[in-house]
Amino acid sequence: MPPPHPPIPLPRRRALKLTAVTARSAYPAGFLPAPNVALPAANDADFKAGDQDHAVLRWQDLHLAPTPLFFAVLACAVPLLMLGVAMHSLPSIVTGALLLIAALGCLWHGIQTLRGLSLRCSSPPPCFPGDRVMVDLEVGNPAGRSRWDIAVTLGLTAPPGGNGWIDLAPRCRHQLLLPLVAAVRGRQPLPLIRLETQHPFGLVRVSAYWAPRVSLLVVERPQACGGTSAAVSLRD
DSSP states (O other): OOOSSOOOOOOOHHHHHHHHHHHHHTSOTTOOOOSSOOOHHHHHHHHHHHTEEEEEOOGGGEEEEEOHHHHHHHHHHHHHHHHHHHHTOHHHHHHHHHHHHHHHHHHHHHHHHHTTOEEEEEOOOOBOTTOEEEEEEEEEEOSSSOEEEEEEEETTOOOOSSTTEEEEOTTEEEEEEEEEEOOSSEEEEOOOEEEEEOTTTSSEEEEEEEOOSOEEEEOOOOOOOSHHHHHHHHHO
C-alpha cells in the first residue's frame, strides 16, 4: 500500500536556474527592480506629517494662579481649625478640614484637567496680508476621565466668551479652528496657544502656553494691471 502522506518532490537545481534566468530576461539589460520601494501615498503621508507639530502638557508646563476666592476659603479654614484644636470643638475642626480639603482638591483637580493633554497643530495655508486664516488645532484627551471647561485662545488674550471653551470626553480628540489675521508679509511663527481652566469652582486658575514650531507664510498680494494679467494671476 502507498504511504498515507507521499513525499513532496523537491525541484531540481537545474529548474531553479532556469526560473532565475527567465525572471531576469523579463527586464531590459542592466535593469533590476529595486526592493522595498515606497509607494507615493506613503511619501505624501510622511510629507503631510512633517508639516504638523505636537506636544504633551507636563507638570512643568503648567502655571498656577490662585483666585481671591481661594484665599477667602483658606482665611476661613485656618482659623476654624486653630479654634477647634484650642477649644476641642469637633464641629469647628470638621468644618475647617472640609474647607481646606475643598481648596486643595480644586487645586489638584485643575492641575489634572490640563496635565497630559496632547496638542497637534498643522501649518496654515499661505495667504495675503490682511487676510484671516484659521489655525487648525487638535486637542486630545488620552486619559480615561472627562475634562471640563477648558478655554483655548491664541496669544495672551483673555479667555473667549462662548466659542472657545471645550469639554473632552475620555479618550477623544477635539478639533478647533482658531482665527488669525495676517499682518505683514513674510514667514512668521504662530502666536502662543493658551489653555486655561478654573474647573470646578473657580478657586484656582491653571494655564499652559505652547509655541508650535509651524509657521505662516504671508505673500505679497498681486497687482492686477488689466483683465489679462488678472486672469493669469487667478489661474496661477
